[in-house]
Amino acid sequence: MSARFLGVLNVPELPEVETIRNGLAKVLEGRRCKEVLVRRGDLRRPLPNKFAEKVKGRVFTRFCRRAKYLLLHLEDNKVVLVHLGMSGRMTLGGQSNPIQHDHVVFDFEGGVRLSFNDPRRFGLIDLFEANQVSRHPLIEALGPEPLGPNFDGRILTSILSGRRASIKALLLDQKVVAGLGNIYACESLFLARVSPRRSGASVAGVRAERLALAIREVLRAAIAAGGSSLRDYVQAHGELGYFQHKFKVYGRNGDACASGASDHVIRRLVQSSRSTFYCPRCQR
DNA sequence: AGACGTACCTGACCGC
DNA sequence: TGCGGTCAGGTACGTC
Numbered sequence: 001m002s003a004r005f006l007g008v009l010n011v012p013e014l015p016e017v018e019t020i021r022n023g024l025a026k027v028l029e030g031r032r033c034k035e036v037l038v039r040r041g042d043l044r045r046p047l048p049n050k051f052a053e054k055v056k057g058r059v060f061t062r063f064c065r066r067a068k069y070l071l072l073h074l075e076d077n078k079v080v081l082v083h084l085g086m087s088g089r090m091t092l093g094g095q096s097n098p099i100q101h102d103h104v105v106f107d108f109e110g111g112v113r114l115s116f117n118d119p120r121r122f123g124l125i126d127l128f129e130a131n132q133v134s135r136h137p138l139i140e141a142l143g144p145e146p147l148g149p150n151f152d153g154r155i156l157t158s159i160l161s162g163r164r165a166s167i168k169a170l171l172l173d174q175k176v177v178a179g180l181g182n183i184y185a186c187e188s189l190f191l192a193r194v195s196p197r198r199s200g201a202s203v204a205g206v207r208a209e210r211l212a213l214a215i216r217e218v219l220r221a222a223i224a225a226g227g228s229s230l231r232d233y234v235q236a237h238g239e240l241g242y243f244q245h246k247f248k249v250y251g252r253n254g255d256a257c258a259s260g261a262s263d264h265v266i267r268r269l270v271q272s273s274r275s276t277f278y279c280p281r282c283q284r
Numbered sequence: 285a286g287a288c289g290t291a292c293c294t295g296a297c298c299g300c
Numbered sequence: 301t302g303c304g305g306t307c308a309g310g311t312a313c314g315t316c
Contacts, residue, residue: 011308011309011310012310013310044292044293044310044311044312068310083310083311084310085293085309085310085311086293086294086308086309086310086311087293087294087295087309101294119293119294119295120292120293120294120295120309121292121293121294122292122293122294122309122310122311123310124311138311163286164286164287165286165287165288169287169288172309172310174310174311181309181310182308182309182310272287272288272289273288273289273290273309274308274309275307275308275309286316287315287316288314288315288316289313289314289315289316290312290313290314290315291311291312291313291314292310292311292312293309294308295307295308296306296307296308297305297306297307298304298305298306298307299303299304299305300302300303300304
């Protein structure tokens with residue numbers, strides 16, 4: 001098995017984490033971890049004490065996700081929580097020498113190696129009891145899972161009610177909707193034809209319904225794209241080329257808007273010191 | 285409470 | 301070729 005990235009080229013948001021979860025589960029679910037090597041423990045937070053000793057020898061039983069968090073369940077009712085931050089990747093390969101920024105390396109039976117690689121070290125790894133997942137400080141305050149069965153315009157309206165900040169800033173708040181980052185927040189607002197400058201409270205009723213549907217559609221499409229390249233990857237055993245698909249507005253300042261209207265141009269603006277890309281004519 | 289600014293971190297990119 | 305400056309953004313935290 002040649003080393004290759006099971007990671008992302010841009011920032012990992014919900015769809016990327018879901019694709020990684022799926023890819024890892026296929027290879028690692030039910031496998032015993034034989035060895036853990038911590039090369040750098042000073043991530044966004046320090047690795048838990050004796051992390052390697054506690055994970056070594058355990059079977060990884062289930063691979064789950066909440067928002068942008070990976071939850072890797074162990075046989076002894078513990079959970080390894082992984083957040084990829086800005087630049088984190090999970091690479092899956094054989095046991096060649098670790099490369100730069102491979103901070104934690106897991107060797108599984110069968111000669112499979114999982115590496116947590118994160119140049120900026122904005123990511124983190126934690127370990128705790130499985131029955132504490134919903135009470136974990138990083139998980140507890142998260143907003144609704146946008147692909148969950150209860151996420152719709154009604155619930156979005158109630159979350160946004162009374163909020164005066166811009167809808168764009170609010171979509172980045174993980175307590176409002178869990179799992180969106182800058183890219184899919186922009187893409188969702190474009191698909192919903194909602195202006196990023198609107199106040200949260202003004203997104204209600206039909207408009208909130210449109211936005212909720214758009215968020216789900218954008219995330220589903222991205223996961224589907226990730227899944228299809230995952231199949232290519234499994235067949236080809238090469239490097240993953242996914243998440244290269246074109247975004248409709250993100251990073252496209254000055255481009256023609258996808259609506260096709262000749263006078264519609266994508267613009268960039270800065271909100272909460274983050275870039276927003278949108279079509280001022282389509283999005284109201 | 286919520287809105288905002290800043291820090292964390294490093295690779296990529298640009299201009300000189 | 302190299303060097304310094306700037307930008308990118310998820311999240312935590314401090315401040316008003």
